[in-house]
Amino acid sequence: MTYAMMDSPVGPLTLVSTEAGELAGLYMEQHRHQPPIETFGDRDDAVLPAVAEQLTEYFAHGRTTFDVPLHLAGTPFQQRVWTALKAIPYGEITTYGEIARELGLVPGASRAVGLANGKNPVSIIVPCHRVVGSTGNLTGYGGGLHRKQALLDHERGDALF
Numbered sequence: 001m002t003y004a005m006m007d008s009p010v011g012p013l014t015l016v017s018t019e020a021g022e023l024a025g026l027y028m029e030q031h032r033h034q035p036p037i038e039t040f041g042d043r044d045d046a047v048l049p050a051v052a053e054q055l056t057e058y059f060a061h062g063r064t065t066f067d068v069p070l071h072l073a074g075t076p077f078q079q080r081v082w083t084a085l086k087a088i089p090y091g092e093i094t095t096y097g098e099i100a101r102e103l104g105l106v107p108g109a110s111r112a113v114g115l116a117n118g119k120n121p122v123s124i125i126v127p128c129h130r131v132v133g134s135t136g137n138l139t140g141y142g143g144g145l146h147r148k149q150a151l152l153d154h155e156r157g158d159a160l161f
Contacts, residue, residue: 001016001017001018001019001024001039001040001041002016002017002040002041002042002043002044002047003015003016003017003025003037003040003041003042003043003044003047004017004043004044004045004046004047004048004052005043005045006045006052006055008055008059009059009150009154010028010143010147010150010151011028011029011147012028012029013026013027013028013055013124014026014027014028014031014034014037014040015047015048015051015052016040016121017047017048018071020069020071021047021048021069022069022070022071023048023051023068023069023070023071023122023125024070024071024072024073024121024122025040025121025122026051026121026122026123026124026125027121027123027142027143028123028142028143028144028147029143030143030144031123031142031143032118032140032142032143033118033119033121033142034142048068050068051068051125054066054067054068054125055124055125058124059154061154061157064090064091065090066125068125070122070125070126072121072122072126073121074116074119074121075116077112077116078116078119078120080103080116081099081103081113081116081117081120082116082120082122082126084099084102084103085099085117085120085126085127085128085130085131086126086127088127088130088131090127090155091155091156092130093130093131093132093136093152094130094131094132095110095131095132095133095134095136096110096111096113096114096117096131096133096134096139097110097113097134099113099117099131100112100113110134114131114139114140117131118140118142120142123142123143124151128141128142129141129143129147129148129151129152130152130155138152
């Protein structure tokens with residue numbers, strides 16, 4: 001594995017690449033569930049150029065979807081939730097409960113969905129920021145609630161970046 005760092009309007013981003021060139025992690029500064037940086041291998045800011053380019057386009061309002069190869073390591077349940085996250089359209093939000101219903105889970109499974117959402121290793125590209133609580137309030141976000149709000153504002157066209 002190798003990793004790159006890039007600047008963004010929400011602060012520095014760490015992009016983690018597999019040996020095959022797939023994006024295995026996208027972490028924000030002080031990301032709650034980021035593994036130790038030593039586990040990412042050597043730093044090489046030239047890796048993952050397509051990811052950096054697409055993120056730059058996203059922040060410039062020129063991109064609403066991503067098409068980079070991903071390597072999402074997680075449990076089968078987490079994989080199901082992350083697949084559901086990728087289906088949330090740009091600029092829209094949903095709730096943890098709605099994702100639980102879409103996945104055919106029992107009532108009350110929204111908490112499990114929230115935990116899986118929080119373990120998403122590829123922020124922004126797998127848009128966990130588009131999930132809110134049942135009342136529409138922002139709930140936890142690995143990159144911090146201020147960044148979640150900034151990303152949602154950006155997608156609505158309200159952001160300063």
